[in-house]
Amino acid sequence: MKRYQCFLFLGLLTIRAQAAPAIGSVRAIPTTAVIGTATEISVQASITDPSLIAGGANLLQLNPNGTTTILGTLHDDGLNGDAYAGDHVFTLLVTLNSSSAAQIQLEVSAAFRGMLQRVKAPTISVFFQAANAPGQSLATLAQNLAAGNIGAAQLFFVDSDRAGELFSAVGLSGIQALGGALLAAQVTASGPDLRVFSVPWVAPNGTILQLEVTLEPDLNGNWLVVAW
Amino acid sequence: MSIRIPLYLAFIASVSILRAHEQPTHQNLTSAALNYINANDPMRAKLLQAYGPNIISTVLADGAWNEDSYFPPSLFLGRFFFHFLPSLNDLGQFGSCSSVDWGINALSCTAVGNAVVGGTTVTATDDHTWKGALAAVDQVTGAPTLLGWRHLGYVIHLLEDLTSPPHTRNSAHPCAGGLFFCDPFEPDNEGVPVNLPKSGSDYVGVSNLTGPQDLFSRVRNYTHDGYFSARTVFDTTPPMPVETSEDPDYTPGGAYYYANCLQVSIDVGTCAASGRRIAFKGLAYYLHLKFTGQPDRKWATINRTVAHEQFQELGPATVNAVVALIRYYAPMLTVTIQGSGSVASSPGNGINCTTGSSPCSALFVQGTQITLNANPGSKVAWSGACSGSSASVTVTLISDQSCVATFQPGGLTGDVISGSYDYPAFGVPYYAFSYSTNPVTVSPSGATTTFNINGGLPCCGAGTNFTADFTANSLTVTVVSGGGGFCGCGASFNGPVFTVTSPQSFPAVSSVSSNVIGISGRVTATGSTIGINFQSLNVPNGSYVVLNFGP
Numbered sequence: 089m090k091r092y093q094c095f096l097f098l099g100l101l102t103i104r105a106q107a108a109p110a111i112g113s114v115r116a117i118p119t120t121a122v123i124g125t126a127t128e129i130s131v132q133a134s135i136t137d138p139s140l141i142a143g144g145a146n147l148l149q150l151n152p153n154g155t156t157t158i159l160g161t162l163h164d165d166g167l168n169g170d171a172y173a174g175d176h177v178f179t180l181l182v183t184l185n186s187s188s189a190a191q192i193q194l195e196v197s198a199a200f201r202g203m204l205q206r207v208k209a210p211t212i213s214v215f216f217q218a219a220n221a222p223g224q225s226l227a228t229l230a231q232n233l234a235a236g237n238i239g240a241a242q243l244f245f246v247d248s249d250r251a252g253e254l255f256s257a258v259g260l261s262g263i264q265a266l267g268g269a270l271l272a273a274q275v276t277a278s279g280p281d282l283r284v285f286s287v288p289w290v291a292p293n294g295t296i297l298q299l300e301v302t303l304e305p306d307l308n309g310n311w312l313v314v315a316w
Numbered sequence: 317m318s319i320r321i322p323l324y325l326a327f328i329a330s331v332s333i334l335r336a337h338e339q340p341t342h343q344n345l346t347s348a349a350l351n352y353i354n355a356n357d358p359m360r361a362k363l364l365q366a367y368g369p370n371i372i373s374t375v376l377a378d379g380a381w382n383e384d385s386y387f388p389p390s391l392f393l394g395r396f397f398f399h400f401l402p403s404l405n406d407l408g409q410f411g412s413c414s415s416v417d418w419g420i421n422a423l424s425c426t427a428v429g430n431a432v433v434g435g436t437t438v439t440a441t442d443d444h445t446w447k448g449a450l451a452a453v454d455q456v457t458g459a460p461t462l463l464g465w466r467h468l469g470y471v472i473h474l475l476e477d478l479t480s481p482p483h484t485r486n487s488a489h490p491c492a493g494g495l496f497f498c499d500p501f502e503p504d505n506e507g508v509p510v511n512l513p514k515s516g517s518d519y520v521g522v523s524n525l526t527g528p529q530d531l532f533s534r535v536r537n538y539t540h541d542g543y544f545s546a547r548t549v550f551d552t553t554p555p556m557p558v559e560t561s562e563d564p565d566y567t568p569g570g571a572y573y574y575a576n577c578l579q580v581s582i583d584v585g586t587c588a589a590s591g592r593r594i595a596f597k598g599l600a601y602y603l604h605l606k607f608t609g610q611p612d613r614k615w616a617t618i619n620r621t622v623a624h625e626q627f628q629e630l631g632p633a634t635v636n637a638v639v640a641l642i643r644y645y646a647p648m649l650t651v652t653i654q655g656s657g658s659v660a661s662s663p664g665n666g667i668n669c670t671t672g673s674s675p676c677s678a679l680f681v682q683g684t685q686i687t688l689n690a691n692p693g694s695k696v697a698w699s700g701a702c703s704g705s706s707a708s709v710t711v712t713l714i715s716d717q718s719c720v721a722t723f724q725p726g727g728l729t730g731d732v733i734s735g736s737y738d739y740p741a742f743g744v745p746y747y748a749f750s751y752s753t754n755p756v757t758v759s760p761s762g763a764t765t766t767f768n769i770n771g772g773l774p775c776c777g778a779g780t781n782f783t784a785d786f787t788a789n790s791l792t793v794t795v796v797s798g799g800g801g802f803c804g805c806g807a808s809f810n811g812p813v814f815t816v817t818s819p820q821s822f823p824a825v826s827s828v829s830s831n832v833i834g835i836s837g838r839v840t841a842t843g844s845t846i847g848i849n850f851q852s853l854n855v856p857n858g859s860y861v862v863l864n865f866g867p
Contacts, residue, residue, distance in 0.1 A: 110388035113339075134339075134382055166374070171343060173370075175377035246498045254600055254615065262607035266599070284620065289602055297570075299599045302620055304503065315500050315546070315619045316599045 109137035109200040111145075111209035116194060118280035119212075120305045122219045126185040129214055130169050133162055133196040136176045144199035145178045149192060150211065162196065186216035191309065215309030222283035222303045225311035226273055233267030236260055241267075245313045246304075273301060281305050338502040342380035345476050345631065346469065347373060348510035349638035356515050357639075359677045360648055367462065375462055379444060379469025380476075387427070387438045395442070397427035399477040401536045406488040415474040415483075420446040420528050444470030446528050449645060450681055458664035458680045460646050468645050471528070472638050478535045479634040481618075481626065485553075487545035499546045504620045505627040511584050513632040519580045520633050522640035525715075531644065535637045542578060543626055546618040549595045557594070570597035572616055580632050586625045596622045646679040647713045649686060652700075655723030658691045671723075685712045690721050697722045 112134030121127035131147050145162040162180045166173030169181040184192055192214045197206040218224065229244040238255055241263075245251035255263050269287050277284035286298045302315040350373050354361040364372045386394035397404060397411035398418035404411040408430025417423045422445040429436040444467045452464030460468070477483045482499045489499035513519060520538045525531050541555055549572075557574055572595040577587035586592060596619040604615045618626070651659050651667050653674035661667035666678030667688065680686060690696035693707020702709040702719035711717055 108388075112382065112385045112388075134385060136378075136382055136385070171340065172374045172377035174374045175343075175381055177339075177377075177381050250600075254604060258603055258607035262603055265607070266603055269599070287599055289599060291602060292606055297602065299602065300596075300619055300621070301599055302500070302504075314498050314503075315596075315617060 109139050109198070109203060109207055111135050111196055111198050111207055114196050114209045114212055116212050116214055118214075119307065120215050120217055120221070120281055120309060121184065121186075123189060123216045124185070124187055126183050127214075128181055128183050130179060130181055131162070131194060131196070131212075132177055132179045133198075133209060134177050135198055137200060139201040139203075141199045141201055144206075146197050146206075147180045147182065148195045148197055150195055156195070159194075184214055184216075188216070189218070190216045192216065213307065213309065215305070217309065221309075222311040223273070223275065223285075225303065226270055226285060226301070226313075229313070230267045230270035230273075233263050233270065235267075236263065238263065244311075245316075246306075251313075270301070276300075283311070338506050339381040339384050341502065341506050341508075342383070342473050342476055343377045344507075344510050345634050346376045346380045346472055346638060348512060348631070349472075349635045349642065350376070352512050352635050352639055353642065355512070357643075359650070360643070360679070363459075363648065363677060363679050367465075371462065372465055375465045376469035376472060378466055379471070379473050383444070383470045383473035387440055393427045393429050393436055393438045395440075397438075398425050398442075399474060400483050400486065401478055401532060402486065404486065404488060406486050409488045415477065416529050416532050418442050419444075419471050419474040420532070422447050442470075446471050450683070453681045453684070454664070456664050457666045457678065458661070458684050458686065459666060459678065460681050464645075464681065468642070472641060475532060475535060475637055475641055476634050478532060479539050479630045479637065481539055481543040481630075482545035482547075484536050484540035484543075485545045485548045485551065487547045489545070489547075500618055500620060500623045501545070501626055504623040508624065508627055508631075510631040510635065511628055513580075513636045514583050517579065517583065517632075517636070519578070519636050520640075522637060525640065525644055528641065528644065531637065531641055535633075538633060539630065543630065544594060544618065549616050549618065550613040570601075571595060571622065572597070572613065578629065580629045584628045584632065586628050592629075593622055593625055643716060644714075645682050647682060648677050648679055648716045649711065649713055650675050650677040650716075650718040651688065652718065652720045653723070654720060657696060657721060657723035659719075659721050660689050660691070662687045662689060675718075680713050683712065683714060685710060688719060688721070690723070692723070695723055 114131070114133045117130045117132075118127070121129075133145060135145055143161055143163075147159045147162055148156040149159050150156055159182050160180045162178035163170055164174060164176065164178045168179075170179035171177065178196075186192065193211045194214065195211050196209045198209075199206050225244065229241055232238075232241040232244070238252070242248040242251050242255070258266075269289055273285040273287045275283055276286045281304055283303045285301045285303070287301050289297045289299050291297055300315070301313060303311045304314045305311050350361075350364070353364070383399075384394065384396050386392070395418075397409065398413045399415050400411060401414045401416060403414040403417070410428040411425065412427075413423050413425035418425050419442055422442055424439060424441050426437060426439045446467070449460065449464045449467035449471060452461045452467060453459070454461050480501055481487070482489045482501060487499060489502065520535055522531060522534065542557060544551065571590075571593045573588070573591040573593050575591040577592045581587040581592045595613070595616040597616050598619055600617065601612075601615040605611050649661070649667060651661075651669045651674070653659060653669055653671050656671050658670045659667060659676075660669070661678070666680060666686070667676055669676035687708050687710050688698075688702065689708045690698075691707075696707065697705045698709050699720045699722065701711055701717035702721075709719070711719065
């Protein structure tokens with residue numbers, strides 16, 4: 089059930105795969121938190137190479153001044169947030185906080201036998217945001233729609249192509265009506281990296297429907313419409 | 317895994333990744349399947365636990381997570397390109413292999429990323445395949461090794477993906493923010509508890525499997541024919557479900573329904589009055605309706621509610637399928653013994669069963685040919701998955717099987733002889749004694765076991781041999797001439813033949829020959845002590861007595 093992680097490349101280069109040990113996918117749950125709220129983050133890294141040195145997987149925080157702080161050692165013992173001992177998925181629970189909006193960058197490094205230098209995985213981020221960041225994102229989307237800024241509005245949808253197709257079908261009046269409706273959206277459910285809004289919508293027969301719009305953050309901490 | 321990567325790599329201009337973390341769902345699903353086995357298949361659960369506490373769940377969890385690994389050093393292509401059936405070809409993402417070709421047929425497979433990732437290509441061969449699992453056999457027991465289970469965990473991951481609608485409808489679902497589409501089924505169900513199937517239910521239809529490909533095909537069709545991905549709601553590609561009813565377009569929380577619920581819908585409570593909800597009419601649908609005047613199902617989608625209901629239904633179906641694969645991979649052979657005897661399997665010692673330990677079960681790798689050897693072999697009748705009356709039968713295990721070995725009453729194979737030796741003084745017209753030795757287990761089946769009597773009979777001398785052949789349900793006492801002597805009983809003779817059933821006393825024999833005038837004994841229980849007394853006359857020096865428990 090893996091969804092792809094997508095990187096945008098500008099140039100091309102041919103390389104050959106090497107058998108050097110590597111760290112697999114790394115994830116943080118959740119990736120967003122509220123400013124001033126201490127939040128427990130579960131960082132998980134898949135490391136299947138048997139040459140991993142025991143206790144050799146560290147979680148680092150990349151500081152703004154370029155230094156790094158070791159937050160702890162990831163473990164695969166089935167304890168303290170690690171789901172299964174020995175499944176090659178190493179876990180560390182860390183509690184993070186920030187008094188202002190911030191992007192906290194985390195990195196997993198691992199030591200392997202026969203490797204002089206530790207191997208590092210791509211950086212992941214945890215974003216500390218205002219509590220109403222999803223609502224602000226939806227409000228900005230609504231303003232763009234009301235102003236007819238179609239291109240900017242599309243960027244707030246995970247499936248921007250589908251949104252663009254619908255905008256073309258309903259025309260400017262429809263787009264502006266959508267913007268107006270979104271301005272009245274209210275949060276009805278929330279979870280880690282999840283907000284569900286209810287949007288009032290008057291049907292042609294006069295019935296007022298409360299329609300669901302779901303937002304989730306992307307890896308840049310931007311909240312996007314994923315279902316509507 | 318061999319990887320050849322003509323990797324067109326440049327620098328990363330921007331990273332745009334939505335969280336992609338549904339591996340825990342795989343671990344939950346696999347764990348739920350083991351929980352189902354624990355609750356409904358206790359013997360199999362016991363055999364799995366015999367590997368060690370929670371060892372199997374941990375080993376399977378490895379594949380549940382890591383089958384989604386990337387191809388290092390690629391940061392955007394991974395094994396997940398080959399988790400579709402049929403193979404992926406959507407949104408510019410291409411996988412040359414289906415999940416069957418990848419995990420079962422072990423083909424060399426090529427993943428091609430779309431233009432956004434530079435058209436990157438990776439060619440790889442799976443290193444955790446069904447074939448690998450089959451090859452990982454414990455040579456002692458015939459059961460799968462832990463390595464075999466580890467391989468199977470990866471194959472299970474592939475099977476689980478076929479209960480995800482996007483994986484059966486060629487729907488790439490990369491969840492890359494602003495670039496691609498994100499199907500809600502997987503992210504919205506992460507961490508959601510998995511419903512277990514009702515005991516004994518078979519939602520997918522997993523009986524009489526002909527192979528893993530067959531199971532994969534059935535699961536794929538079950539999902540494809542009953543569910544949509546968000547991008548394929550009302551896909552016109554056949555086969556598609558037949559919609560039989562539709563709620564009014566302007567009902568709050570409007571949705572599309574199928575009138576006919578699946579059995580699992582009824583079991584998990586997702587069967588509403590209108591039927592089974594398959595798609596959601598949301599803001600996009602109503603926006604389009606309002607400003608075009610045309611209801612268009614194309615704008616219906618899968619929202620959280622529908623995704624959750626899908627998972628409520630597909631979770632049990634997944635467990636259903638995964639349990640079937642576990643059972644198919646390591647079918648269980650059960651041997652039940654009726655009467656007195658033992659059965660052992662070969663090769664290996666997976667089954668080593670006696671009357672006292674029956675029934676006995678063991679797991680074997682799919683397709684293993686197992687020979688069951690009965691002891692005593694001359695008085696056994698097979699039933700169940702085995703038949704005939706040969707001492708050995710062969711079973712090729714492709715599914716759970718049970719064999720019953722019925723031994724004729726009184727079979728004494730394996731009984732232990734013990735007791736004490738005594739005899740009257742020389743000159744008494746007959747000698748009465750109990751023969752004895754240290755406990756002896758008669759083995760192998762039907763063999764003649766010889767043991768010495770300490771001190772010997774007075775007329776036979778030390779080292780007189782008594783031989784017992786416990787091959788069947790009757791006892792023949794034979795005194796065979798040894799080196800001669802004043803007792804001089806002659807060449808040999810056959811004593812009385814009488815039936816022994818367990819437990820019972822031997823019938824007394826008043827006179828059986830000029831030498832043996834009586835015999836008595838007891839069998840306290842099958843497999844326990846036998847004590848035998850007999851009286852004889854003039855057993856010659858150097859003779860030995862044959863106690864023949866034979867037909």
